[in-house]
Amino acid sequence: MTTTLLIAAGGAIGAVLRYLTGLVVVRTFRSSRLITGTVVVNILGCFLAGLLLGWFSHSVHVAAFQIFFMTGVMSSYTTFSTFALEALVLIKHSIRSVLAYLVLQIIAGTGAAAFGFQCMEWWTAL
Numbered sequence: 001m002t003t004t005l006l007i008a009a010g011g012a013i014g015a016v017l018r019y020l021t022g023l024v025v026v027r028t029f030r031s032s033r034l035i036t037g038t039v040v041v042n043i044l045g046c047f048l049a050g051l052l053l054g055w056f057s058h059s060v061h062v063a064a065f066q067i068f069f070m071t072g073v074m075s076s077y078t079t080f081s082t083f084a085l086e087a088l089v090l091i092k093h094s095i096r097s098v099l100a101y102l103v104l105q106i107i108a109g110t111g112a113a114a115f116g117f118q119c120m121e122w123w124t125a126l
Contacts, residue, residue: 003067010072018077045078049085 021044022037029035052074056066074081083105090098 002064006064006068007072010068010074011076014073014076017073021077041078042080045074045081046084048077049074049081050088053085 018037018041021041025035025037025040049070052066052069056070087098087101090101
């Protein structure tokens with residue numbers, strides 16, 4: 001139960017930070033179509049996840065902090081950071097593995113979003 005509460009608390013913080021980052025980006029880069037809240041959150045989230053991973057792997061830490069920050073805050077702030085960390089781990093196995101993972105995630109994810117959108121278009125046309 002404690003683990004679930006740590007994840008929930010971290011998730012709430014990550015979600016609010018995600019929203020606030022998006023507001024700042026919109027106000028800062030109003031006319032940009034490339035620099036969006038999602039782009040900034042994903043890049044910043046990947047950097048922060050890397051910092052945390054490095055810190056947790058090189059220091060004595062309490063598992064509760066790792067659960068709170070990595071599973072709670074960072075997973076709520078951006079799932080892209082988890083995607084990037086998984087790719088980083090796969091690089092250690094082989095370039096082929098990481099390339100297959102990246103292609104699968106990007107193509108299948110975009111395809112699934114397009115299919116979901118199309119299903120709703122079909123549904124609403126009935």
